[in-house]
Amino acid sequence: MQDPQMLLLLYFVLPVWLIAGFADWLCHRATHIESTSGLKETYIHILMFLEMGTPLLLALFLEVNALIILLMIVLFFCHEATALWDVSYAVKTRRISPAEQHIHSFLEMVPLMALLLVISRHWPQFLALFGAGFEAPRFTLSLRAEPLPAGYIAAILSAIFVLEMLPYGEEYLRVRQARKQMK
Structure with missing residues (x-):
């Protein structure tokens, strides 16, 4: 693979993003989210995971066209709004350390980096969204x-499972357990 944008996306942006997500979970664990902000913040985290996981999966498996770019843009802005809601809620209920604040900046800017790299790789379809350029916008869902590479897909899906799904699943179970014990 000789495409520098694709190499950056696959081997730098995605790993940094996953590591930042795991680091954020460590911060939640350290501040005992189960006895502070509780289930509401955990639900917000799950929502943000879905808002960013959906475009990631689309880009991994489908041809990127105007439809996929549009979905990525919309979900990026939804994620940004949810992130603002998350922090606005969390700061009222638990301490957000400078380290966690810095991690949050990664969790906001890395998806933007990914989006911009995807757009730059598919510039004609991005322009087509606005009626510009020389291509007609394509709004179809089709496999790449x-x-x-199958090995990359297996590795990245495994990393998502280990670094995101398991930790945030553990957070959900820990918060639910703490909630039951409070009753």
Whole structure:
């Protein structure tokens, strides 16, 4: 693979994003989210995971076209609004350390980096969204003509499972357990 944008996306942006998400979970654990902000913040985290996980999966498996770019843009802004809601709620209920604040900046800017790299790789379809350029916008869902390597897909999905789904699943169970014990 010789495409520098794709190399940056696959081997730098995605790993940094996953590491930042795991680091954020460590911060939640350190501040005992189960006895402070509780289930509401955990639900907000799950919502943010869905808002960013959806475009990630679309980009991994489908041809990127105007539809996929539009969904990525919309979900990026939804994620930003949810992140603001998350922090606005959390600061009232628990301490957000400078380290966690810095991690949050990664969790906001890395998706933007990813989005911009995707847009730059598919510039004609981005322009087509606005009626500009020389291509007609494509609004179809189709599998990638050139799939990503199976080993990479297996590795990134495993990393998502280990660094995001398991930790945030653990957070959900820990918060639910604490809630039951409070009753």
